[in-house]
Amino acid sequence: MRDHGGNIDGARAQFGGNASDWIDLSTGINRVPYPVPDLSAAAWQSLPTQTALTSLKQAAAKAYHTTASILPVAGAQAAIQMMPRFRSVGLARVLGPTYNEHAASLRAAGWTVEDVGTLDALSGADLAVVVNPNNPDGQETSPKELLALSSKVGHLVVDESFADARPDLSLAPHMDHLNTLFVLRSFGKFYGLAGLRLGFVLSHPDNISQLADMSGPWPVSGIAIEVGRRALLDSEWAISTISRLNQEVCQMDSLAQTAGWTVRGGTELFRLYETPSAQNAQYKLAQKHIWSRIFPWSPTLIRLGMPGTTAEWARLSEALQ
Template sequence: MSGMVGATVLPQAGAKGDGMPQTDPEGAVSSTGSAARDGLPDYAAAPQSDGLPDIPAHGGQVRAVMQHFPTAARPFFDLSTGISPFAYPLAVPEAAAFTRLPEEDEEADLRAAAAQAYGVADAAMVVSGAGSQSLIALLPFVLPAQRVCLLGPTYSGHRLAWQGQGIAVMQVDAPEHLHEAAIQPGTVCVVCNPNNPDGREIPAAQLRLLADQCAQHGSLLVVDEAFADLGTQTVAPLLPHPALVVLRSFGKTYGLPGVRLGFLLAEPVLAAQARAVLGSWPVGCVGLAAGRQALRDTAWLNHARQQAERAHARLTTLLRQAGLACFGQASLFTLVTLPQAPALWRHLCQHGIVTRIFPDQPGRLRIGLPGTDDAWHRLENALRAWRDQQK
């Protein structure tokens, strides 16, 4: 597989190799030249020595970031995640729910709600867990893999999960290169769709062809649809496709990341194996209540989709008015690329706005949606000041 066109062997976590791609634990895995092939400028992925402070591995760690900016404006506004600012109005379980173990029929009802929400024909194809990240970590224990091929740069939680179990991981930088990986038996191909952090979206029809190819050659396709709820491209209805596994995140779409709820969707035998590995009570009472309420509330989801689309359009307009280039089709965030991205990140931090910088790709900045008028006004003023500084 190392001879594949466009493929890069990824180092083990923490490894420093000559000419090897460097990785950021939360965001993207980079390989030389991949940005240009993604339609992004070369500097977006080029490692630079820019004196960035020691920042957390994940977005959403506001206090850890802002300790480096003691004079920043307050309150702080967190735009470092791709989490919807439009939170579902959850009815919290009564106190008595915390004093007992979850019942089996409650989890079964949650899986039924997820099957309906994601367009899966049978709840037997649904596995519920404590967030999609926990299900990513589960994959090496339930999928037979000799090697893994990622479409990148992408969320590196996938790389870390497989490498943690001693599985070699390759990266390709264009969707067409996945087909070469798919014809090699024992390969698990992984695609985030929409992708994080650049928002790249691949048509579902194209992924179906890849899944069919995997089925023909004894390989598998994992599609991480963590940001797909508010879009139109999903492969979940293809199940029970024998070579397809789909991941879905609850917290991002419903603005409730602290609930820790996610789903793995697969053909029934594989789904049953995954549930057996997870064991009893994979989801607590809050997750059970939240999922059973929100996943059936299609009116709320449609409204949230419209809100996100309007907010995304407003965000990209502000950024472009500041002379910044925006990329991506994911409605909950946008990617900005510029050589001065570290300086823009610091500038926004000084204005009390936390965005997501990637130390291994400092030409990229991911910006989420503001959730309040105050946050929008702060961002607008900060971007105006940035634009004026560049004149």
């Protein structure tokens, strides 16, 4: 099933309230977003130039500490939908359970897809997918393990949508122009600007050239270029945000444990908990207009993103009590 968080319209239809009444914790999007700067008239009025796109790619290379070639795209989702079309269909294996769009996009393009539970089981696939750190359980795979795996599969796609707060896990600095590797990065989650629709594909120059032909001359908007470049170069904001999120992980886990939930993993942008009944837990939170994420493949697991303000933290604390 292609189920997702962020379906706040459905929550409102069932539980009422205005959009402003709700705290949407069903996604892993940072609720303390990067402050959007004043934008130039050209960002709104002109088609993006190659010079502007190059400046964005340079900012991404610096932020991700990589020498790989980079293609900006309209969110990591756009990259996920491009991957099945990169090469002829074959056997794909996805390390799961994980973000379901990888398998869904591959199947929609005609691939045979196997969901596997261990890294070793990916070996032999024409295309293998690893989300690192994983969504929703935060499982971590080291760059060393991923590099070893890359020689055992046709192509390896590593989705690093939640790696901004864990640069030690990122494969981006270690790619060395290997033509079997793709790294996908999301901008909107960590920077809290998912509506901007910006992400990146990192790979060998030949691979990026092929994907660039698929994506066309203007893969992202002038607004995304201008905001994205500014944010990616703001290392002070990133360091401060990582520090805050690390503190909030402890705060969130403490609240959940007080409610009788068991920590099952997560990342700095969301946490995963085991409850007696995930559906019941979601229902009770929704009555307080707090939306959460549960999964069709588990009756007990619930995922919560991090609140963004003191008032939101207070509402969540009260609801969990």
